[in-house]
Amino acid sequence: MTEEQKSAARGTIGVALAGGALGLTAYGVYRQVRGQKAEEGHSPVASVEHGEGNKFIRLVTINKPAAELYRYWHDFTNLPRFMHHLESVEILGEGRSHWKAKAPLGQSVEWDATIINDVENELIAWQSEEGAQIANAGSVRFTPAPAGRGTEVKVTISYAPPAGQIGVAIAKTLGEEPSRQVADDLRRFKQLMETGELPTNDRQPQGSSPLLTPTGLLAEATSEPK
């Protein structure tokens, strides 16, 4: 199954969910996120708590020590390897980074982000800076699982797509449930950390009998006798 087919398979719910956020302005969410930073800066997940935007929490257990996972994630340039909607992340220094994500119609969305909380081997939290087209914030927490069963990784993401025509286009074209994307990203993170690669069935041999039509009718009519 191709990436397109996978996306299409999940599309229906995604449109409905993403659509629900369209009434929000980027500015509104941005203000909310900034406000929290000042009030709750001491809290590890403050940047994505509460709020009017879409928020998702996803968890996965990874059979690797927290320190190793923390180190890999902390280098944000690694993120596009498992977050497939990201094109690139560039480190600007002093906790700041420049993010570029895929958008509909071959376009891309870019923004700057700042790390707002960073506890070695435990937690990283970031949020987009003022002026981001899609205001967003995220955190990842690494907690050792019981009895040496690896590390529980908890990701919280909140975001608000832009309002108006662009927002509608993004919702329709991406067509995926964002929480599903986060879950997929986390699964890929686990696969990459545990196995060193991303298991795939891409570029598989597959038959395409010339008799087949999209409806299969011709194939039915002309295939070998049963």
Add this chain to the structure above:
Amino acid sequence: MRALCWYGKDDVRVDTVPDPEIVNPRDAIVKITSTAICGSDLHLYDGYIPTMQKGDVLGHEFMGEIVETGRGVTNLKKGERVVVPFTISCGNCFFCQKELWSLCDNSNPNAWMVEKLYGASPSGLFGYSHMMGGYAGGQAEYVRVPFADVGPIKIPDGLADEQVLFLSDILPTAYQAAENGDIQPGDTVAIWGGGPVGQLTIKCAYLLGAERVIAIDQVPERLAMARNQGKAETIDFSQEDVIDRLKELTGGRGPDVCIDAVGLEAHGMAPDAILDRAKAALFLATDRPHALREAIQACRKGGVVSIPGVYGGLLDKVPFGAAFNKGLTFKMGQTHVQRYLQPLLEKIQGGELDAASIITHRLSLDEAPDAYKTFKARKDGCVKVVLKP
């Protein structure tokens, strides 16, 4: 290359398809020298397994020669002969490290599909639907083997393909079925299904210390094979009441271990089996668990029901009350193939296990569509088909 592709219910064709290629560092490409049709391939052929796509390459029992390896595969060299487990396993996750290879967390790229159905995904499988990974199978000239550094077992010189081919699936499956039965000295083991797994389970049950093995089927050739090769007693379910006969053979106790080597497409003469067929046809139930019901009903109190037969969905009228009140133990699941490769290879080398003797049909890959028909119809004494690409 040539490959057997699925196009729908009762419709498989040998097509020319692109050759597989190395995609990931831990991949290998194997040139297939022998490949078999599995009883569980018939579930695909009969259209019972969802998420199949037209053109999917089938086959999960195969062996061959390494022709190419990714840079992450250092333990295999070009030209080496290997048998490839049908379960694809990473070797790194919690489950692989616990030797629960068929529950690998990482090898199914379409895990999200199965999670919706089952809550969590088992390992990816070769040629067994998109929800099980969408990996092209090995009824073909070549196959791409992911995680080739942990799966395939090298085959020493001097062993013919046929002697070791079934290490890929049915021999470990049979062995795990018997092992799951926790067979104690003096135990009687009853096995539903005289297909390839059933026949090999008879042998494994004796190997693990069964006092008696009773095989249940209706196909005369299969019953004869169970008697002659397996030294089992047999019950023809088209002629006798299975539960009554089992009681008769076990002093009224019932078998200590009951093994369902049939799975979701059970045939039967009893009213429940006929009702199952009707319900499955109307999509009121997905699986037809007649053999499982009988196994539960027949099993002695405190006994074990071991299930190597494949189930995929929802089962109706399973006598859970009988299972509960008789204190039965259930063991089931896809086979943790990698766990059994080395020990079973040694048993083959030592002459303790002969798996090749169940082969009844040797054909070319081009004859595969006919072979599926013959195997499905249990015609012509067909128990096991081996194909040569």
